[in-house]
Amino acid sequence: MRAVSVIIPAAGSSRRFREGAENRLAAKLYAPINGRPLMTYTLAAFDALPQVREVIVAVEPGSLKRFRKEVLAQHRFKKPIVTVPGGRTRAESVWNALKRTSPKTTYVCIHDAARPLIKTRWFQHLLKNLNGADGVVLGQSVVPTVKVFQPGTGKIKRTLDRTQLFEAQTPQIIKKSALLKSYETLGDRAFRATDDAALIEAIGGEMKAVLHSEPNLKVTTYQDLILVRSLMNQNRSLRFGLGFDRHQLVSKRPFYLGGVRIPSPVGPMGHSDGDLLLHAITDAILGAIGAGDIGDFFSDRDKRWRNARSECFVTAALKMAAGKGFRPAQVDATIVLERPKLGTKKKAVQARVAKLLNLSSDNVSIKAKTAEGLGPEGLSLAASCQALVVLTSNE
Ligand code: MG
Secondary structure, three states: OOOEEEEEEEOOOOHHHHHHOOOOOOOHHHOEEOOEEHHHHHHHHHHOOOOEEEEEEEEOHHHHHHHHHHHHOOOOOOOOEEEEEOOOOHHHHHHHHHHHOOOOOOEEEEOOOOOOOOOHHHHHHHHHOOOOOOEEEEEEEOOOOOEEEOOOOOOEEEEOOHHHOEEEEEEEEEEHHHHHHHHHHHHHHHHHOOOHHHHHHHOOOOEEEEEOOOOOOOOOOHHHHHHHHHHHHOOOOEEEEEEEEEEEEEEOOOEEEOOEEEOOOEEEOOOOOOOHHHHHHHHHHHHHOOOOOHHHHOOOOOHHHOOOOOHHHHHHHHHHHHHOOEEEEEEEEEEEOOOOOOOOHHHHHHHHHHHHHOOOHHHEEEEEEOOOOOHHHHOOOEEEEEEEEEEEEOO
């Protein structure tokens, strides 16, 4: 298996995007699609590929903090993601990343951060078609009639033969040594290239085209973003599940909430650890797929679950949901208890639940309220929790 280093130029100015965006400060690579920044879709595709050794992203230095906060910290990637400073041009960004690739790398794959519709099978298809060439380019047949004219006079010179034309896109997989050589040979000229394959062509290398016909939009304008959003959601369906749990509070029991230990003189009584938040979430997941409730699968008479940490119930419910083609998209929970006050622990609970469900923390909401002295919660005899879980079908 070839180990490929992926290079993602992500230092564009978003100038044309801002003109149409509602928010004038918008940067296209951070524009939300189903609650996640656009760029995370691009990175996730490469993260899932076994042939990828590392992912190197060229980020404009002024955006580095934002990239770390909104992309790296919120979404867990399995592969190392390295950042390098973006250059003044796309080709300069690629050059900065190229220099940073592992010395063991023989092939690099370059892909525009702004093409989030990338499919992992395109990458496999490109690899298969390398066959000794210096590189392969993903592209699409040109459908419209293309003519050459004289700017100024408007005089048409000729009509091009469509069968010999294609639109170059990314990904492009290129032999690292050839790309290095092209930058060294072309010098400053290299930094003006708008496409990586052109560099290899300029030094007489052999590049091949691999054509496909699926949407591979490069988000440039705000309209492109709207189109990408609708393409991503065309086959998506949502399921909703509601969960509820209530536990008696007794002394000498640890208080686990969302898997986080809360300092407290009392804790929920229960066969397992009594984590009412995770029980409500488990029930909500099961509810969303019509699979029954937590008691159907994890009986409180079963010794296996005695004092069990409740993460295992959530994980099992997620597995059942995945079997039906669904994964979590959002959680909203309300915990009702008089004491202990959750206050500062809410953030830790939110982070833990997000991690457990593989969600970014802004798709997990943990709210707490008292019962104002009324009922078992109000008298501090119990704590309860309601949770809504939204599941989405896998794309
Ligand atoms: Mg329970």
